[in-house]
Amino acid sequence: MPTVLEAADARVAELLAAEQTRQHDTLSLIPSENHVSPAVLAATGSVLTNKYSEGYPSRRYYQGNLVIDGVERLAVERAQALFGVEHANVQPLSGAPANLAVYAAFLEPGDTVLGMSLDAGGHLTHGWGVSVTGRWFRAVRYGVRRETGVIDLDEVRELALRERPKLIWCGGTAIPRTIDFAGFAAIAEEVGAVLAADVAHIAGLIAGGAHPSPAGHADVIATTTHKTLRGPRGAMLMSGDKHARALDRAVFPGLQGGPHDHTTAAIAVALHEAAQPAFAEYARAIVANAVALADALIERGYDLVSGGTDNHLLLVDLTAQDVGGRAAAEALEQAALVCNYNTVPFDPRPPLDPSGIRLGTPAITTRGLTPDHMADLARWIDESVQAAGREDAAALQRIRGEVVELARAFPPPA
Known part of the structure; x- marks a missing residue:
């Protein structure tokens, strides 16, 4: 008997089967890829994709969101517990929109941002020229020492003191060494900047205790929910209560409408999995x-x-x-x-x-x-x-x- 998908759209079913075979018969060495659990996959493909839930729990612009409110609150509570933060927003649709929300929360166009250069291991959204973050804001970039390939915090501090950024990013996409969140926090405090830790790549390592956490050091923690966290393709923003309202308003109504509730449910499942002892073993x-x-x-x-x-x-x-x-x-x-x-x-x-x-x-x-x-x-x-x-x-x-x-x-x- 053909599956429902095969009966409805044989071509798409054929392509999905081909991709399943490709993933099964190859080894992914891409640092930003992972294989989710059947439970995360089931939540991602659930009936929650049918709902529209613009707003936040108990403050929706559509009726029929009692269950959705429960799902989102559960994901938020699990993020708070896992990462040790006061506030979490699980609605950002992906990593780049989450990072853009940080700009929307704290900066005005033309303000100065200090981020790691893309070609040194940073991310497009940390002020690189082809990104709107490099076009709408004045971007200053730090890199690594040629001799060591490692970030030099003395250089970061010199740049920060000279350029006086309002926002400093730490973290990136190709950084093979431990990030000194406390060191970055000291620099941000000295120049009066907001410190944002982009931990998209290492969130699972942080959750599993295999990398230091930016909680207590960074004003904002931005992360995707796939990669090492082994969840669906979504994102989260976390902070202390001080910045909760600004971040929430930047996500909605600042940058997006309704969240993807099926993804929110899958994030909740992934966070539950990451809180288990076996996940700490996995991270190590x-x-x-x-x-x-x-x-x-x-x-x-x-x-x-x-x-x-x-x-x-x-x-x-x-x-x-x-x-x-x-x-x-x-x-x-x-x-x-x-x-x-x-x-x-x-x-x-x-x-x-x-x-x-x-x-x-x-x-x-x-x-x-x-x-x-x-x-x-x-x-x-x-x-x-x-x-x-x-x-x-x-x-x-x-x-x-x-x-x-x-x-x-x-x-x-x-």
Whole structure:
């Protein structure tokens, strides 16, 4: 018997089945990807997608929201408990809109913002030129030291004292080292700026105790709910009570109308899962896998930005291999290892063909891989990069067969 979807739309059903097979038979090394639990998936595809609930609990602009209010309150309460914050807003539709709400809450167009440069590991929404945050606000950027690949807080402080930003961002998308939230908070306090911690990548590590928390240091915590937190594709803003009203009004009615209630329910499920003891073990396992993979690649002669990792991701500079990041990422995909090409600090190559690749361990850890598997992964990565350099399609197919065998032995949650 065909499924409901197959009967209604065979083409979409075919595409979904193809994607399920692709995810099953490949290993995702993209740091921002993960595999959600069947419970999170069920909530995401629930009847809550039928409802419209503009506003906040007990303050809706539509009737029929008694159940929705309960769902949203539950997600908020779980976020408050898990991250140790006074206030949480679970309505932002994604990470970039959540970050834009921070600007809307605290800044006026033209105000100065200090954020990490995108090519050093920051995020588009921290004031990069192609983002509206770089067009509507005066953006000043900090980076990393060329010698270490690590943020220099003395440089950040010098910039902050000179430029007097109203908002400072810490966190980003390609930062392999622990973020010093207390150090950033001291700088923000000295110049009278709001400190926003973008923990989208490391939220699950924070929840599991594998990375320090910005709670008590940052004025605002912004995060997505997927990546290491292993929830649906949504976002949250968290703060003390002092900033609750400003953030809530920035999200609604400032930037969006009705929230996605099915996503809110799935966030609640993910937060419940992240509060369990097993999740703390998972968070530590992510880091253990990343460190083991970093060590194995270094042994094979690879240059890692900052010399390694403290968290879930590795930024690999392929300059010494004389292979571009894009060619390497495309070759790795042919070998069933999915990553993304990425700029490295002080990269002489263009963003669409940079010098690096970015690797992460959240998804493979969800599947059950351990540090014992990382030597094989490093070997396959090395062999694939070498194959890319000599355009050896046969070698990539051989590697693919080995990777698929491992992937099928450790399937995603189902």
